[in-house]
Amino acid sequence: MKFQNSGYYYLAFLVLAFIGFWPSYFSKFFDGTADFSQYFQFHVGTALLWVAMLVIQPLLIQRRKYELHRTIGKFSYFLVPILFISVLLLANYRISPELEFVGPEFWIPFKDLLIFSFGFGVAIWFRNSMPIHARGMIVAGFALSEPVMVRVMYNVLGLKGTYPYILAISVVYVILLVLIFLERKENQGRWVFPVAFSIFLLVHIIVISGFNPDFWERFSRWFISLPLT
Template identity: 60%
Template sequence: MKFKYADYYFSSFIILVIIGFWPTYFSKFFDGTANFSQYFHFHAVTAVLWLLLLIVQPMLIRTKKFRTHRLIGKFSYILVPILFISIILLAHFRLNPDTENLAWRVWIPFKDLFIFSFGFGVAIRYRKTVAIHARGMVVAGMALIEPTMVRMVVNVFGLEQPLGYYLGIAPIYIILIILIIKERNEVKGRWVFKWAIGLFLFVHLIRIFKIILPFWDDFAHWYISLPLT
């Protein structure tokens, strides 16, 4: 499979990001109601930088600028922890100890971190094996799909929950199934997308059915009690 054209797909995804976040974020800067906390802006900037990295890296591979690709790849070692911090701080800012279904609501942002960690971890662990490295980066990029698509179908198209949520996450499984079918004759890396679809199913089932284990409930209350924001 050729992933060197992945930048075209991630570039088109920028349009979906703008549409999905337009009602609740971008439009506010035009109507004068952009009174967001710094945590929102911090997360927005880091997420955009990550998306730009996903666009630039395969472009550099295709143009054979491998040295620049490796240099920017090292920058991701700094960017990714900062992106994680931005998500953790934003979630902490938006929740409080009295929030209803606190453990479940903490799970919503953290499940994206689990997916991201898997994809990025695979990409870094197998950075010298192109077939596996590329698949890991694709999975890490797919962590952006749910936040974008769910907002689009709910806020833009006005679909109510839970249907809006189901339609928002459907593209994830459609893409993964297509990729698994297309790579059926590949020699290396076929396990990455299979593990990814299993992990997505795991985190989404917990999200949909609100399955919260005692240890996660304890973690959620401990996390919210921290003086982070």
């Protein structure tokens, strides 16, 4: 399989993100009620830059602009650590230490970083193997899909309770399963999506079951107590 057209899919994803976050974020700038913290704004800015890269990079490959693709790719070495910092700062700012259990709350952003790390790590490690590199970048993009789909379920479709969350993550699983099926006969890189599927399944089992071992609760409380924000 070739993924040069994935930029168009991520462009559609960007539109979906705008729709999903419109009621709770973008619309606030038009009605004068935008009062978001600098940490949230910082995170939004870095996430938008990352999605912009996901849109642009495949299109450059499609147009054989390989040198420009590599140049922009080097920018990711700077952007990705900044994106990680934005997620951790936002978690430090938003999660209250007064909660009875901090671990499950901190696991939500941490699991996204875990998935992102796998995808981006594969993409960089195999940067000279286009089939594997492309799949790694797609998985890194999937790390942003859950927050968007959850906002669509709650903010746009108006669904309530825990069911919309299950429905949102199910969309991710369906896409991964379709990709796994379509490339079942590929010679290179077909292991990336099955491994990503397994990681998604593991982290969501932890979320849904509420599994919160003592070491994770202690680590989470330590991190939230740091004077970062």
